[in-house]
Amino acid sequence: MITRRTALASAASVALAGSARAEKKYGPGVTDTEIKIGQTMPYSGNASAYGVAGRLHAAYFRMLNETQGGINGRKINFISLDDGYSPPKTMELARQLVERDQVLLLFYPLGTQTNTAIQKYMNQKKVPHLFLATGASKWGDPKNFPWTMGWQPDYHTECKIFGKHITANVKDPKIAVLRQNDDMGNDYLSGFKEGLGPNWEKMIVADATYEVTDPTIDSQILQLKSSGATVFMNITTPKFAAQAIKKVPEIGWKPIHYLVSVAASVGAVMRPAGIENGQGIITAQFLKDVTDPRWATDPEYLEWKAFMDKWNPTGNQLEGSNVSSYVSVQGLVHVLKACGDDLSRENVMRQAANIKDLRIPLLLPGIKVNTSPTNFYPIRAEQLARFEGDHWVLFGDLISADAG
Amino acid sequence: MAAMAQSWATKAGIGKVAMFFWVLLAALPLAGFVTDSPSFDYYMFMGQSMLIYAIAVLGLNLLIGFNGQISLGHSAFFAVGAYTAAILMNFGGVPYWLTLPIAAGVCFGAGFLFGFPALKLEGHYLALATFTLAIAVPQLLKYKAIAGWTGGVGGLLLDKPDPPFGIPLSADQYLYYLCLVVAMVVFWGVFNLLRGRSGRAIMAIRDHGMAAGTMGIDTGLYKTVTFGISAGITGVAGALSAITIAYVAPDSFTLQLSISFLVGLVVGGIASLPGCVIGGAFIVVVQNSSQSISDWMKDTFSLRYDVPAWAIYGTLLLLLMFFLPNGIAGGLAVLRARLGRGSRQS
Secondary structure (H helix, E strand, C coil): CCHHHHHHHHHHHHHHHHHHHCCEECCCEEEECCCEEEEEEECCCHHHHHHHHEEEEEEHHHHHHHHCCCECEEEEEEHHHHHHHHHHHHHHHHHHHHHHHCCCCCECCCCCCHHHHHHHHHHHHHHCEEEEEEHHHHHHCCCCCEEEEEECCCCCHHHHHHHHHHHCCCCCCCEEEECCCHHHHHHHHHHHHHHHCCCCHHHEEEEEECCCCCCCCCHHHHHHHHCCCCEEEEEECCHHHHHHHHHHHHHHHHHHHHEEECCCCHHHHHHHHHHHCCCCCCCCCCCCCCCCCCCCCCCCHHHHHHHHHCCCCEEEECHHHHHHHHHHHHHHHHHHHHHHCCHHHHHHHHHHCCCCCCCCCCCCCCCCCCCCEECCCCCCCCEEEECCCCEEEEEEEECCCCCC | CCCHHHHHHCCEEEEEHHHHHHHHHHHHHHHHHHCCCHHHHHHHHHHHHHHHHHHHHHHHHHHHHHCCCCCCCCHHHHHHHHHHHHHHHHCCCCCCCHHHHHHHHHHHHHHHHHHHHCCCHHHHHHHHHHHHHHHHHHHHHHHHHHHHHHCCCCCCEECCCHHHHHHHCHHHHHHHHHHHHHHHHHHHHHHHHHHHHHHHHEEEEEEEHHHHHHHHCHHHHHHHHHHHHHHHHHHHHHHHHHHCCEEEEEHHHHHHHHHHHHHHHHHHHHCCHHHHHHHHHHHHHHHHHHHHHHHHHHHHHCCCCCCHHHHHHHHHHHHHHHHCCCHHHEEEHHHHHHHHHHCCCC
């Protein structure tokens, strides 16, 4: 026999459960205790060096699960698969993650070609394709690809910053450009022209290209010098950057030298090229350089180091990827926290496109992550740095590609 | 044992068994009408990949298994086929199905021409020469002068075809049938080729080149034509892959792909037609499951570090080679023979 009291109590509990259910909204891969996240990463093949990013992410999620019980009480089930940097394989794995494993979203898949292969598919399936690990500029196109969002400052943005710096600081610049003949080189160049403004045609006096397969770039450097340029825009990858930095002073050329950030590694470029040859070169950064003694007592650096020592002990602490992926994973954690109990795919995209002034440790001081429904480029600011002694010294203010 | 597998492959009596398997493969997509599993289309996509690899392995098998020439460069012909289809669809507005015979023709031509200088080379030397093809083609595809056509490093994005005439199939079910029909046509063609006079000549050259020449076989012509047909078949597989993935890029066709074909060939069974289908399935299934095994080991034994998936793949391959030196098809043939003998004795 049901008493009035138990009937009331059960009615109340039904009402409570009902309201709780109304708040919670789950997309595929989400339960009360778990969020499933997918990733493709080149753990093998030509680009396997980049695989450190996926390992760091796995370590970070393990740390979250074990010390904080995941995000909002839901543990992260992180499935990171090896695509060997091969686009068809990425396609296969993306389909596996979305259709078989039913992940909520794809996070930080690495590579430009690999992401190109799956972009259309992810948007057709309406699955968040978040914070891609590639510097191409085509990932911030919410009109045509509302489910795809980039992460790092793209090549285009960075070179725009160089262009602006030149027009503001160099009188009557005569610029020589050396660039790799591929998507990266083209992306950089178009941003550079935009930064220089409508008069770029008068400023760029020489434009030389090389192929990734070329053994040296000596003849290009000679050709650029003979143009009488006073500014050298060096758009190269590490091997060629080192050659150029060495060659320029060797032939007695003394231009103002700008170097793209992908080739600004102290260990892989500046040291092999000769520290004395690199003095005064200008580059751009958005992350704290953990090899720089300046940050040795910085609490953010110490926090990262403690994390690396405890949770990712096999990770090389001189490796830049271990910094950039530490930053990107916190961007995702922010988005998932912001989602609260509405973990539908739509809401994930809504939150990802609604980040306001988010500060993530190890970004340079002052750099904040910002997105909006029309801005799918989360990090848009960088700071210039000059090579002095044996490391990069930051100078000037943060420069945003949007400003002026 | 290889001979046994081969006789199984080319015996007329195989027809019924083969027919049964083809019908089974054709019936698989029908499961889509009774299941509402969201992963179903993914499995159809896997099926397409398996069939495509099976066709590519068949091309390689014709060359290595039946003609005794070694090639490490079939990823190059796969790439040429894929790019032929992609460029025709993208710039020529050619319907996707028409690109298949064109890709076959282009790759036949390329293989035939490559076969000429390759005639001077035998065994390991030919392997090395074809190896350079696999290395060079991805680089050539990025070459500036043709980047307007190939899309350079960025590759070409294509549109995935929908089922024609309003057939009530999903895109993946339809593409599976497309791959299956092409596979059946190609397998039927190769089966007939091998059964006839030309097939005997092709195999005679493998078994003893000089003797074959003495018997009046034009060994040079047969070798180059076989190379061409082999390349053409692999090119068809490449074109199918471009259609089903809807994207081609140079990084898709590395040496790794050639090695995959070779692994599929050896694991499936050299000089065996059913072995090609088994090999195609092996390439897709085992590379994926080695990752799963790695994850499973990590979870089950609560290991701190990942077990490298490629090490597991390698171990699996070693075990297979040790226990089934003639591939899975060879092993099945032995099993069949033993069972047959057993039943006769009892």
